[in-house]
Amino acid sequence: MSTSLPNRPRPIEPGVAEIIKREALASLTPQQTASTKLSISPQVFPQGHTFNLVDTKLVVRQNAAMVFVDHMPQANWGHPCSYRFYNPANGTLLYQEDAIFPPNLGGETRLEIFHQPILKPPVLHPVLADLVSQPRVLPATSQALEQRYAILWTSQISDLRHVEDLEFLWRALVNIYGFSAANIYVLCYNGAIGAVDVSGSVGNWAGNNTPYQMKVHASATTANLQSVFDDLKTKIKPKDLLLIHTNNHGSTTGLCVDNSSVITPTQFGTMLSGLPTYRSLVVTMEQCFSGAFQTPVLNKSTAVNTVFASAVSADKSSDGAAHFDPWALAWIEAITGTNAAGTVLSSPPPHNLDGLVSMKAACDWAKANDTGSDDNPQYADQPAGCGASIFLGVEPPLPTQVGDVNKDGCAEIVVTSPWGIGVLEQVGNTMSGLMLAPNGTRFGGWLFNSADNLVGPVADYDGDGAAEAFISSPWGIGVLKFAGGTLTCPMLQPNGTRFGGWLLNTADNTFGPAADYDGDGKMEILVTSPWGIGILKLNGATMDCLMLQPNGTRFGGWLLETSANVLGPAADYNGDGKAEILITSPWGIGILELSGTTMACPMLQPNGTRFGGWLLDTSNNNLGRAGDYNGDGKAELLISSPWGIGILELSGSTMACPMLQPNGTRFGGWLLETSQNIFGPAADYDGDGKVEVFISSAWGIGILKLAGSTMSAPMMQPNGTRFGGWLLNTADNHFLTAASYEGGPVSEILVSSPWGIGILRQWGNTMIAPMMQPNGTRFGGWLLNTADNQF
C-alpha cells in the first residue's frame, strides 16, 4: 500500500521511542485507553514518504517517527484511525492526520504494538455456563444400553490446543450425550494429558479453567490405535455408532503419529475395514491435509451409514489458534450448543424435535463458523444424505415405557435401573410400586437383566385393554404382562426363530413403532433390519409376521432401503381406523399403510415439493409429534426447520399444510425460534379432544395449540416458576412421556430432574404438580434415583 523507502530505513533511537510511546499513551482519555490500540513504527520516515491508503494518499511532511492509532481495533478496515508524527530527535509531537486505513494493510510497514485494550471476558449464561462441564445427559439416553463408542486422537507431537479440543469433545460426549467414559478411547500424547509446547503440567482446561476430566486410554501410537480397533472388533454391534475424531498435525502422507511417522489414509481405511457391520460411523479430522482421508473412509467403512468431515481438503494446511483449533472448535460447539466457556451460542445449528443436532447440521454450522481463514471444511456422507439422520444421542430414540398395564384407565410407568425393573403408578401425591424385581428374576421363561434388556414399547399387543411391555435382549424377544403383582411372559422366542418368514436376530433387528396397523384393536410392532422390513403380531406364545419385504421392494412408488429410510411416527393419518407410518429419506417423504402382505404408499413426494406454503427438504426438516391437532379424527404431523414450523395433514396423494409460521412469530406470548426450542410430546393436555404440543427452551416451557392458521400458547411459564412445589428449570428438567397418569381425557407430562420426578398437569395458563417426590423416596420398594432410573 505504501511506497518503499528510498534508502535503508533509519531506526528510531530507543530512548526517543520511549518518549514517543509515553506521549501517545498520555494523549488518550481513560475511555480511549480501554478501546484503542497503539503501534509504533521502528523506523523514521523521510519527508515525502507516501502511504497509499487504498483510495487516498498520506504524504509525510517532514522526517518523522510515526505512531499509528487504531480507534476500533476489533473492526474490519476501513474504520477511524490516526497517524501521529513525532520529531525523531526528541520525541515531540509534530502533527496528526486522521484516516480510515492502516499503513500495513499489505504487511509492508512494520508496526510494533505497545498498547492494546484488554478484551472483556465473555458473559456467561447464568444457568448453562457449566453445561459441558457438569453431567447433564440429554433425555432419552440410556446408561445401561450403551451403544456408542468414540476414538479421540492427538499425536505425540500435538500442541496443547489440540488437547483442548479433545477435552471439549470428551466433555460433550460424556456430560451431554451420555457416552460411557469407558467407551471413549482417548489416545493422547505419551499416554498422559500433555503436549509438546507445554513443559510440565498442562494446568486447567482453557475452556472454563477447570481441571481436565477426560481419561486417557493410551499413548498416541499406531500400535495403540490398531489395538483399539482390535478391541472394537469384539464389541461393536450392528446398532452401534462409532465417532472418530483426530486433532493434531498431518502431512501430505498422512496423520502424524510422531515426528517421523504417520498413519496413511490407506492404513486408516484398512483399520476401519476390519470392523464388523454397525449402524453409523462419523469421522471428523482437523489435521492438515485431512481431506485425503475422505475417500478411504467412505470406501472402507463397514458402517451402514458413514459421515466424513475435515477442516481442510487433501491439499491444504489447517489453521490453528491460541487455544483450540478453529474448525474442530466450531464443530464441537455445534454439537454442544455452547462455546467452551459455557456461553450459549447466539445462533446455534438447527436441531431435530428432540434437541439433537445431526452430523450434517453440525458440519454445516462448523463450516459457516470456522474462524480459520485458510480452512476449507469438507463434508461427505454415504449413502448420500444420511448425515441429516445421524445424531450422537441414542438413535433411534428409546421406546416409550409408559402404558396402562393394569387396565385401570390410568397410565403406569415401567421403570428400569441397574438394579432391576418395576411398575410405578400414581397414587395421590406419590407413586406406588405395583411390582418390582431385581435383575436375575425369571418372568416365566424370561431372565431379566436391565444391563442388556431393552424395555418397550409398552402397548396393548393382545387387545385385552391392558398394555404389555415388548422386551428384547441379545438372546431374543418377549412380551411382559403385568398380572398378579408380578410380570408374566406370555411370549418369548430366541434369535433364530422364524416368525412366518421373518428371521429373528436382535443384533440387527430394530423394533418399533408399535401401532394398530391392521385395525383389529391390537397393537403390532414394526421391525426393520439390514434385510428389509416386517410387521410382527402377537399370536399366543409366538409372533406372526403380517408383512415382510426386502430392501429394493417398491411400495407403490417408494423404493425401500432401510439403511437410508427413517420410519415413524405411526398414526392414523387418513382416519380409517388403522395406523399408517411415515417414511422419510434423503429423497423425500411418504406414508406407508399395510396392504395385504405388503405395504401401499398412498402418498410420496420428493424434496422440493410445496405442501401449501411448506417447502419440503428432508436434509433439514424434522417430522414427528403426530396427533390429531384439529380434532378431525385424523392425525397430523408437526414439521420444523431452520425457517419455522408447520403442521402437515394427509390430503389425497400429497400433504396439505393448514399451519406454517416462521421463526420470530409470537404464538400468544411464545416467541418461536426452532434453533432454541425443543418440542416435547404431543398430547391432549386440556382434554378437549385435540392434541397440543409441549415446548421448552432456555427461557421456560409452554404448550402450543393449533388455532386456525397459527398456534396459540394457552400455557407458558418461565424458569423459576413453581408448579405447586415443582421448581421449573429447563436446564436440568427432562420432559418425558405424556399420558393420562390420573385417568380421564387429560394427559399429564412426566418430568425428571436431578432432584426427583414429578407429574405436571396443565391448569389454566400454568401447570400444577399433582405428584412430585425427591430422589431417595421409596415407591413401595422402589428406590427413586433419577440418575440411573430409566422411565
Place this chain on the structure above:
Amino acid sequence: MLRNSSQEQDDFRALDDAILERLTDKEREAAVVYLDMQLKPPGPVSIASIDLQLDTPYVVAFIDRRPGANWMHPCRYLFIDPATRKITSQESDRPPVFGLLPPTWRIVWRAAGVEDWRLFPISRSHS
C-alpha cells in the same frame, strides 16, 4: 558455545541482514524467521525432512511461512556460511522440533500482525 559471548552474539546478529535480504515479499508479509545461534561444523546435515552435505561451518535459520497453522505446512531453512554469507535454501514442511525450540534459537523477523501465540515457544532452560 557462542551464546555466552557478547562478541559472538554480535556476530550472529550481523547475519540478520543477510537473512532478511533473502526473504521473499510474501515471507516479509506473513512469516516468522528464527535463527539458531550455534555454529555447526561442516558435514552431513539432517534437520526436519532435510538431508544434505555442507562443506563449511554453518548456521541455521528457519522460516515459518504460516505461523500458527497446523503442521505440516510450507516452510524453509537457510544454511548460512557466516564467513562468506553464502546461503543454501531448502524447502520443507515441518519445524526443527515439535514443541519448544531450544534456547539457542531467537526470532530475527516477525511479520506485522503476527500475534504472540503464533510464535514457537523458545525454551529458557539449557537442558
